[in-house]
Amino acid sequence: MTGYSITRTGWTAIFRTGGSGIVDIMRTVRTLFMLALRTPAGRIGLPIVLIHLILALFGTWLAPYSPTAFVGPQLDAPSWQFLMGTDVFGRDILSRVMSGAGSIIGISAAGALLGIALGTIVGMGSGYKGGKTDEVVMRIMDGLMSFPSLLMALLVLTIFASSDIGRRLPQEGWVILTIGVVFMPPISRVMRSTTLALKTQEFVQSARMRGEPSPYIIFREILPNTWSVLAVELSVRLSYAILLASSLGFLGLGVQPPSPDWGLMISESRRYIVTAPWVALAPAFAVSSLIIGVNLLTDGIRQARRLPKKGTYQ
Amino acid sequence: MVRFLAIRLSLIVLTLLVVSVVIFMVTEVLPGDAAQQALGQSVTPESLEALRAKWGLDRPAHVRYFDWIGSALQGDLGDSYKYNKPVVEIVGPRLYNSVILLVFAFVISVPTAVITGVWAGVRRSSFGDQFASIVSLVGISLPEFVTGILFIVIFASWLHWLPSSSILLPGTSPLTRPSILVLPTLTMTGVLFAYLMRMTRANVIDVMETNYVRTAILKGLPMRRIIFRHIIPNAMLPTISVIAVNIGWMLGGLIIVENVFAYPGIGSLLLVSIQSRDVPILQALALIIAMTYAASNLLADLSYGLLNPRIRISS
Numbered sequence: 115m116t117g118y119s120i121t122r123t124g125w126t127a128i129f130r131t132g133g134s135g136i137v138d139i140m141r142t143v144r145t146l147f148m149l150a151l152r153t154p155a156g157r158i159g160l161p162i163v164l165i166h167l168i169l170a171l172f173g174t175w176l177a178p179y180s181p182t183a184f185v186g187p188q189l190d191a192p193s194w195q196f197l198m199g200t201d202v203f204g205r206d207i208l209s210r211v212m213s214g215a216g217s218i219i220g221i222s223a224a225g226a227l228l229g230i231a232l233g234t235i236v237g238m239g240s241g242y243k244g245g246k247t248d249e250v251v252m253r254i255m256d257g258l259m260s261f262p263s264l265l266m267a268l269l270v271l272t273i274f275a276s277s278d279i280g281r282r283l284p285q286e287g288w289v290i291l292t293i294g295v296v297f298m299p300p301i302s303r304v305m306r307s308t309t310l311a312l313k314t315q316e317f318v319q320s321a322r323m324r325g326e327p328s329p330y331i332i333f334r335e336i337l338p339n340t341w342s343v344l345a346v347e348l349s350v351r352l353s354y355a356i357l358l359a360s361s362l363g364f365l366g367l368g369v370q371p372p373s374p375d376w377g378l379m380i381s382e383s384r385r386y387i388v389t390a391p392w393v394a395l396a397p398a399f400a401v402s403s404l405i406i407g408v409n410l411l412t413d414g415i416r417q418a419r420r421l422p423k424k425g426t427y428q
Numbered sequence: 429m430v431r432f433l434a435i436r437l438s439l440i441v442l443t444l445l446v447v448s449v450v451i452f453m454v455t456e457v458l459p460g461d462a463a464q465q466a467l468g469q470s471v472t473p474e475s476l477e478a479l480r481a482k483w484g485l486d487r488p489a490h491v492r493y494f495d496w497i498g499s500a501l502q503g504d505l506g507d508s509y510k511y512n513k514p515v516v517e518i519v520g521p522r523l524y525n526s527v528i529l530l531v532f533a534f535v536i537s538v539p540t541a542v543i544t545g546v547w548a549g550v551r552r553s554s555f556g557d558q559f560a561s562i563v564s565l566v567g568i569s570l571p572e573f574v575t576g577i578l579f580i581v582i583f584a585s586w587l588h589w590l591p592s593s594s595i596l597l598p599g600t601s602p603l604t605r606p607s608i609l610v611l612p613t614l615t616m617t618g619v620l621f622a623y624l625m626r627m628t629r630a631n632v633i634d635v636m637e638t639n640y641v642r643t644a645i646l647k648g649l650p651m652r653r654i655i656f657r658h659i660i661p662n663a664m665l666p667t668i669s670v671i672a673v674n675i676g677w678m679l680g681g682l683i684i685v686e687n688v689f690a691y692p693g694i695g696s697l698l699l700v701s702i703q704s705r706d707v708p709i710l711q712a713l714a715l716i717i718a719m720t721y722a723a724s725n726l727l728a729d730l731s732y733g734l735l736n737p738r739i740r741i742s743s
Contacts, residue, residue: 257446264680265698265717272702357571361684364573365699380577384688388592391581398574405569413565 142341149418156414162407169215177209181374189390199392201382211396214374218363218401221286222355225293229355230348232294233301234340238332240302241309252306255299267292267358271367289368293355301347308343312336346419349412353405360401376401436729440722447718448500451711452493496711506708510701515708519694523716525602526682526693532609533616533678538671541621545628545667546660552633560625567622572681576615576688583611594689602691612689616681620674627670631663638662665732672728679717 150156169176179185182205190200198207240251258266270292312318313336321331362368363377371378376397383394487495496506505515548557570578584592594608602609635641636659644654682695690696694713701709 262677262680262717264683268683268699268702353569360571361573364571364684365687377571377573380573383577387577387580388585391585394577394581398577402566402570402574405571406566409565409569 139341142345146342146345146415146418150411150414153414153417155410155417159407159410159412159414162403163411166215166219166404166407169212170219171216173212173215177206177212179206179209181205181210181213182372189386189393191390192392198396199390201379201393202386202390207379207393207396210374210379211376211400214376214379214397215400215404217286217369217373218356218359218376219404221289221368222293222352222359225290225359226297226348226351226355228290228294229297229301229351230344232298234305234337234344236298237302237305238309238336241306242313242328242332242336248306252303255302258299263296263354263358264361267296267362268365268367270295271362285368285370289359289362292362293358296358297351297355301351304343304347305340308340309336312339342419346412346415349408349415353408353412356401356405356408436726440719440726443722444715444718447714448497448711449493451714452489452496452707496708500711500715505712508706508709510704510706510709515712518709519697519712519716521599522692522694522697525596525691526686526695528602529609529612529616529685529691529693530678530682532613533620536613537617537621537624541624542628542664542667544621545625546632546655546663548625549629549632549636549663550655550659552636557629561629564622564625564629567618568626570618572615572619572684573688575618576611576685579611579614580688594691596692598692608689608691612685612691615685615688616678619681620678623674624667624670628663628667631666632659635659635662668728668731672724675720675724679720 147160150160174181184204185206186196186200186204188200188202188204190196190204192199196206196208198211201207201210236251236255240248261269271288274288274291309332318331318335321335326335359368360375360377363375364381366378366381368377369375371382379397380394380401383390383397386393499506503516505519507513508515508518511518544560548560551557580592583590590610591608594602594612596602596605596608641654641658644658679695682693683699684695685691686693686695687699694716697709698713700706701713
C-alpha cells in the first residue's frame with residue numbers, strides 16, 4: 115500500500131501498479147502451499163494434485179497412443195499392450211485418460227477463477243457501497259443460490275449454448291461461463307463479509323479521508339488484504355468446479371466427442387458396463403483422485419491456517 | 429407463532445410466483461420453441477403454424493402466462509408437448525418414484541451421519557475419528573456418477589447380486605421390485621452421509637471447546653449427559669440448516685443418479701424436458717423444486733426454535 119498519490123485516479127493506479135499485485139498473489143499461494151505441507155492431509159494432497167497438473171500439461175505428449183486413434187481391438191481387456199484396456203472403438207483408454215486431464219483441469223480452473231472474479235466484483239462492490247444497493251444485490255444472490263447448482267447450470271447451458279449465437283463459442287467456453295455464473299453468488303457472499311470487516315479499518319478510513327476514488331480503495335487497499343481468503347475460496351471452489359464440469363460431461367453437455375473427457379467416457383461406458391467394466395474404471399479413478407487430492411490440499415491449508423505460526427512462514 | 433407462520437407462508441407463495449414468472453421467461457428465450465422441436469427442422473411453415481395454434485404458442489407471452497397460472501390454480505397444469513398427455517399424469521408417478529428414493533436416502537443417511545459425526549467429534553484425533561474423516565473425505569470427493577458406476581461394477585458385473593439398471597415398466601411401483609432401489613439409494617446416501625457427517629463432526633468439535641462444556645466436564649457431569657444435553661442440541665443447529673440446504677442439492681444429485689441407473693423419476697424427466705423444450709412439464713417441475721426448497725427451509729427454521737429457546741418466535 116505504498117506509492118499512492120491523491121491525484122492518481124483509481125483505475126490507472128490499478129493498471130500501473132498491477133505488477134506488485136501478481137507478486138502478492140504468488141507470495142500468498144507459495145505461503146499456503148508451504149503451510150499445507152505441515153499437515154498430513156497437505157502432504158498427501160499436494161503430490162496427487164501435482165501429478166494431475168503434470169498430466170494436464172504434458173499428458174497428450176506422454177500418452178503411449180493418440181487419444182482419438184483406433185489402435186486396438188474393440189473392448190479389449192487390460193493387457194501389457196493396453197494397460198487400461200480399449201474402449202468400444204478400440205481406442206487406448208490410458209491414453210484417453212492422460213490426454214483428458216488437460217481439458218477438465220483447464221475448464222474447472224478457468225470456471226472457478228471466473229466465478230471468483232465475478233463474485234469478488236459483486237461482493238466487494240456491494241459490501242463497500244452498503245445500504246439499499248447492498249440489500250438488493252444480496253437478495254438477488256440469495257435467490258440465485260436457491261436453485262440447485264446443477265439445475266441452474268443445465269438451464270444456463272441449454273438456453274445459451276444451443277442458440278445460434280451460442281454455437282460460435284466452443285462448448286468448453288460455455289461450460290466455463292456456466293461454472294462462473296453458478297459460483298458467483300456464494301463467492302460474492304464471502305467477499306462481501308470480508309469487505310465489511312475491512313471497511314472499518316484505519317487504512318481504509320484514511321484512504322477515504324484522502325479522497326481516493328472508490329475503485330482505488332476497493333482494488334488497491336481492500337483487495338490485497340483478501341488474497342488468503344480468496345486462495346482458500348479458490349481451492350474449495352476448484353473441487354466443486356471439477357465435480358460440476360465432470361457431471362456436465364457425464365450428462366453429455368460438456369466437451370463433445372471424440373475429445374477425451376472423463377465424465378463423457380464414464381457415461382459412454384455405461385452401455386458395456388457388465389461385459390467391459392474397465393472402460394469406466396480408469397476415468398472414474400482419474401476424476402476421483404483429482405477431487406480427493408484437491409480436497410486434501412484444501413483441508414491441509416485450512417488446518418495449517420489454524421496452527422500457531424512458527425519459523426519464517428507468515 | 430401464528431403471525432410468524434403466516435408471514436413465512438405468504439413469502440413462500442410470493443417466491444413460487446416469482447419462480448413461475450422466471451421459468452416462463454426462461455423458456456420464452458429458449459431457442460426454437462416446442463413446436464419446432466417436435467416437428468424437426470424439415471417442416472413446412474404451415475404445419476408449424478398449425479401446431480403453434482393448437483398449443484396456443486401464437487398468442488402473446490403475457491396472455492399465455494396468465495392463462496397458465498389461472499388453470500394451474502385450479503389444479504390443471506396443462507398438457508405435455510412431448511407426451512401429449514396431461515402434465516399431472518406424467519409428473520405424478522415420476523414424483524412418487526423420486527420421493528421414494530429421496531425418503532430412503534434421507535432416512536438412512538441422516539441418523540447414521542449424525543451418530544457417526546458426534547461419535548467422531550467427541551473422540552477427536554483418535555484412530556476412529558481419523559478413519560471416519562478419511563472415509564468421509566473420499567465420500568464427498570466422489571461425484572455421484574462415479575459412485576453409481578462403481579456400485580454397478582461391484583454389485584452387478586462382478587458379484588451379480590443386483591440389477592445394473594433400475595428401469596421400471598410404466599404404472600408399476602418401485603416398491604414391488606425393491607432390488608432396483610438398492611443401488612440408487614446407496615449412491616444418494618453416500619455423498620449425503622459424508623457431507624453431513626463432516627459437518628456434524630466439525631460442529632461437535634466447536635461446541636466441545638466452549639466454556640459451558642468445559643464447566644460441565646469440570647463439575648463432574650457424566651459424559652453421556654454432557655453429550656446429550658449440552659453438545660448435541662448446540663451442534664445440531666448448523667447441521668439442520670445444512671440438511672435444509674442439501675435438499676436443494678439432493679435434487680441436483682437426483683438428476684445424476686436417476687440418469688446413471690435409468691430410474692424413472694423427476695430428475696431424468698427434467699433432463700428430457702429441457703432437451704425437448706417441454707415447457708408445461710418444466711413449469712410443473714420448477715414449481716415442485718421451489719416448493720420443496722421453501723418448505724424445507726421453513727421446517728429448518730421451525731426446528732431451530734425447538735432446539736434453541738433464544739431464537740424462538742422473536743425472529
